[in-house]
Every structure is written in structure tokens, then in C-alpha cells.
Amino acid sequence: MARILPVASFDCTVFGATGDLTMRKLLPALYHRHRDRQFPDTSRIIGAARGQLDDDGFRRQAEAALRQHLPADALEAATLQEFLAQLHYRPIEGSGEGGWETLAATLAERPGQVRPFYLATSPELYGPICQRLARHGALSPQARVVLEKPIGHDLTSARDINRAVGEVLPEAQTFRIDHYLGKETVQNLMALRFANPIFERLWHADMIDHVQITVAEEVGIGGRGGYYDRAGALRDMVQNHMLQLLCLLAMESPISLDPDAVRDEKVKVLRALKPIAPHEAHLATVRGQYTAGAIAGQPVPGYRQDLGGEASLTESFVALKLQINSWRWAGVPFYLRTGKRLPRKVSEIIIEFRTPPFSIFPREAVGMQPNRLLIRLQPEEGMRLEMMTKEPGPGGLHLRPTGLDISFEKTFGQRYPDAYERLLMDVVRGNTTLFMRRDEVEMAWQWVEPILQGWTDRPETPRPYAAGSWGPTAAIAMIERDGRTWYESLE
Ligand SMILES: NC(=O)C1=CN([C@@H]2O[C@H](COP(=O)(O)OP(=O)(O)OC[C@H]3O[C@@H](n4cnc5c(N)ncnc54)[C@H](OP(=O)(O)O)[C@@H]3O)[C@@H](O)[C@H]2O)C=CC1
Numbered sequence: 001m002a003r004i005l006p007v008a009s010f011d012c013t014v015f016g017a018t019g020d021l022t023m024r025k026l027l028p029a030l031y032h033r034h035r036d037r038q039f040p041d042t043s044r045i046i047g048a049a050r051g052q053l054d055d056d057g058f059r060r061q062a063e064a065a066l067r068q069h070l071p072a073d074a075l076e077a078a079t080l081q082e083f084l085a086q087l088h089y090r091p092i093e094g095s096g097e098g099g100w101e102t103l104a105a106t107l108a109e110r111p112g113q114v115r116p117f118y119l120a121t122s123p124e125l126y127g128p129i130c131q132r133l134a135r136h137g138a139l140s141p142q143a144r145v146v147l148e149k150p151i152g153h154d155l156t157s158a159r160d161i162n163r164a165v166g167e168v169l170p171e172a173q174t175f176r177i178d179h180y181l182g183k184e185t186v187q188n189l190m191a192l193r194f195a196n197p198i199f200e201r202l203w204h205a206d207m208i209d210h211v212q213i214t215v216a217e218e219v220g221i222g223g224r225g226g227y228y229d230r231a232g233a234l235r236d237m238v239q240n241h242m243l244q245l246l247c248l249l250a251m252e253s254p255i256s257l258d259p260d261a262v263r264d265e266k267v268k269v270l271r272a273l274k275p276i277a278p279h280e281a282h283l284a285t286v287r288g289q290y291t292a293g294a295i296a297g298q299p300v301p302g303y304r305q306d307l308g309g310e311a312s313l314t315e316s317f318v319a320l321k322l323q324i325n326s327w328r329w330a331g332v333p334f335y336l337r338t339g340k341r342l343p344r345k346v347s348e349i350i351i352e353f354r355t356p357p358f359s360i361f362p363r364e365a366v367g368m369q370p371n372r373l374l375i376r377l378q379p380e381e382g383m384r385l386e387m388m389t390k391e392p393g394p395g396g397l398h399l400r401p402t403g404l405d406i407s408f409e410k411t412f413g414q415r416y417p418d419a420y421e422r423l424l425m426d427v428v429r430g431n432t433t434l435f436m437r438r439d440e441v442e443m444a445w446q447w448v449e450p451i452l453q454g455w456t457d458r459p460e461t462p463r464p465y466a467a468g469s470w471g472p473t474a475a476i477a478m479i480e481r482d483g484r485t486w487y488e489s490l491e
């Protein structure tokens, strides 16, 4: 059973409190933390948005959302009522003047509380909201502002947001969230690498042939088409989640778990990424867009139908090959791919090791495969080290890949907290380790931007792929040109 470390009493103001993210992720996460008694009853969760609701109206919306999004066995009547009683609502205009004095007065009732402000709104509002919080004296030393991804739409807008927020708030009180960093299995990458010296010896271009990172989703763009069609897969998933995974995989050992020690090492990886110039973007990347198809035997519409019939050049799939300019990684390609409406939800990292420099086994020793370390981030979280083993029997020397497996569920047998649960409690604690620093976000945009530029300079229709397939065939061709292949661990 995991230890629950209690946090201090807080007043958490959630801007965008009636939106999808709050209803689907933040309130369920806070409910779970309440259920485990991780925060005191004196804590309040104050919803804020433009809708003219009162506390009861917000509680009714929240209750409906919790009933929809929590598993039935987590819903206990008394716990739910206690949690709802901690919810409040203050109407507010994020970029205007209405509602700020009332919110400030509500917060002033309890000056000693930790004050998280969660900005679950569009990023254009981050600067205006922070400026207003400052103007109304709400940014006490106990304040922490959480900025949801995406931080901007490109490097310039990211810098503008960071500058506007930085004018009123120190970096130590700024929490740029990337929920992948809150996933247990993503945090485990640090344990895998820095608590197991056997791997550190192998974690090097001398031993590793290449790395694959796949983040596949079954879902389409759903009700978020307005946002997604402006973003696309590169901005939505690669600029943040996938580059963060890459940083944790590729960074050198930090000198400690201190937030800046870890983030310094991640920034070094981002700085070492070999730029993909605009004119190279078409060779180093593949963009795709799903067409109608079937997932788990059920027909699903295509991207354009999901958008309401509009034509669109936005990619719902991207695959790319990148290199890291460092002694550790020189010459080791990293292949990344992510997409919506792929055959199943799976996030997985494959480290493929080099083959033996010379083989003593005859050709008939069929099944020779390189060693691979599979790190399954979700679902069926775990790790598998694939080794070549002699098949038992008298009929000659036959080799077969077999796995040393760790299933987290079998090993630890407990509920995995959602990423937002851990991250929200870290915000209250004031621990920024699992949040992105300003320079990290900007370096990631700096690397991604020439690719976007290349796509703009030579606009092409993304390659179609049927929903339920693994993306366009060009993504397969991209890796196969290098004599490698995407690894499907469950197939
Ligand atoms: N939904 C998700 O799964 C994820 C979302 N995000 C990011 O989180 C943010 C929120 O996303 P999501 O919840 O989906 O968006 P929604 O459109 O569902 O919700 C937006 C919320 O912001 C409020 N709002 C809009 N304009 C203003 C304003 N001027 N002043 C105050 N409140 C305002 C809306 O209420 P009202 O109109 O009443 O004011 C609503 O509560 C976005 O940046 C998104 O990219 C990030 C990761 C995942």
C-alpha cells in the first residue's frame, strides 16, 4: 500500500471550472485525494468561469461529472457529499474586470492557505489572468499558478505567455504541467535509469542501435476539434509529452532530485537535439490524417467528418526520426510516432540493442533477434527485457526471444493514481520537479518550429490512413529505409 503524505490546507481556484478538463480530469483527481484524506477538510476548491452559476449550480455540474467519470466502486455517497461541500464557484471574466474583487475577498477569508490557481483555460488567458491575480493582491507567497499545456502555439506566443506570467510571478511559483510527467510509469523511467546501474552501462550508442517511442490513441478528436485542428499531432503530443519522454530517456544523471537539477539535465537534451531544418522536414517526418475505418470492430468516421465535414490539412498522426548530438547518443536514431484512431491505446518505449558483432550460431539457429527493452507506459504497465534463449529439446540449436517480465499490476497490485492526482498534490507542496521550466518549454518549441515551418513552406495534404491502422504506410517506409521496423509488442 502506497504511503499517503498529507498536504497543507489549500484554496485551489480552478479557472475554466466548467470545461472538459476540469470535469473529466481535475475534479475526479481531487475527489480521489479527498477520499484518501490527503488534504484537510478546511481546503476549498473554487471554480471560476464566465457562466453565472452559484455554489449549488457548480456542485450539481460537478456531481454529474464525477458520477460519469469515476469508477462505480470509488463513489461513496458520504465521501461524495463531503467533497461537494468543499466546492465553491465565483463567476469571473478572465480577460475583463468582472468578478475579481469577489474572488479576492473569498481568498482573503483564509490568508494562511496555500493558494494554487489552476489555469484550465485557453493559453491566451494565462497572461491576463495572472496580471489580474497580481493586481488584486491574490498572489501571496503561498500562491502557485498552474499553466496547462499547450503553452502557446509557437515559440513567439510561448515566450509572450512566459514573459507575461514571469512579470508577476517567480519561476518557483510557476507550474507548467505536462501530465505525462505525473504518470507512475514515466516517473519510473528515473528509477529504471538511475537506481539500476546495470542499465546505465548499456545506455549508450556503443550498445543501443535505436530507440522507438510510440504514443498511440484509439480515440479521435472527439469534441475538441476546434482546438485540435489548430494544433495537430506535432503541437499536441510531440512538442510536450513525447519530448519530455525523450528527455527522461536520454538525459545524464542529475546530481540530485532537486527540481532544477533534473530540469537542467532535461534542457541539455533539448539543446542537443539535432535541428531538422525546414527543407529537411519532408524527409524526416511523416504526417497523416485518419479516414473512416473501424476500431475494435466498430465503424468510426474520418477526421474530416469528425470536424463536421470541413476540409483540413491538420495531421492527426506524425512520425519522425531525430538525433541527439552528444557523445552518449551520436548515431543513435530515435523514431517517434503518435496518432489518433490507431488500433489501440498504447504508450511504449522500445530500446533496441545492437546485435552481436560476430555470430557463432549457424543460420539454422532460427529466430535470432536483437535484445530489446520494452517499457510499457500504459496500459498494462510494465517492462520486458527480451533475451535470446535456446529452445529446449534435442533437435539442434534453435534460438527464441523470451522475456524477463515485470508487470506492475502483478507486482504492486494496487490502483494506479491518475497523473493529475500526483501533480496536484505536488503543486500544493510547492514541488516543481515534475513540471516544465520556462527554458524547457521554449527549447522544445525552438526545435519543433522549423518542422512546422517546413510544412508551411511546402503545404501537402497529410497522408490518409484508415482508422484502426498503424498510420500511413509512409511512416513504415520511413523506418524501413534505415533497415529497421516498428515494433508492435502485442502483435
Ligand atoms: N480537455 C483536455 O483533455 C485537455 C485540455 N488541455 C488544455 O486545457 C485548457 C482547457 O481545456 P478544456 O477544458 O478542454 O476547454 P473547454 O473549452 O472545455 O473549457 C474552457 C473553460 O474555460 C472557461 N472560459 C472560457 N473563456 C473564459 C474567459 N474569458 N474567462 C474565464 N473563463 C473562461 C469556459 O467557461 P465559460 O465559457 O463559461 O467562461 C470553460 O469553463 C486548454 O488550454 C486545453 O488545451 C490540456 C490537456 C488535455
Ligand SMILES: O=C1O[C@H](COP(=O)(O)O)[C@@H](O)[C@H](O)[C@H]1O
Binding pocket: 217, 236, 237
Ligand atoms: O495532452 C493530451 O493528451 C491526451 C492523451 O493523454 P493520455 O494520458 O490519455 O495518454 C490526448 O488525447 C490529447 O489530445 C492531448 O491534448
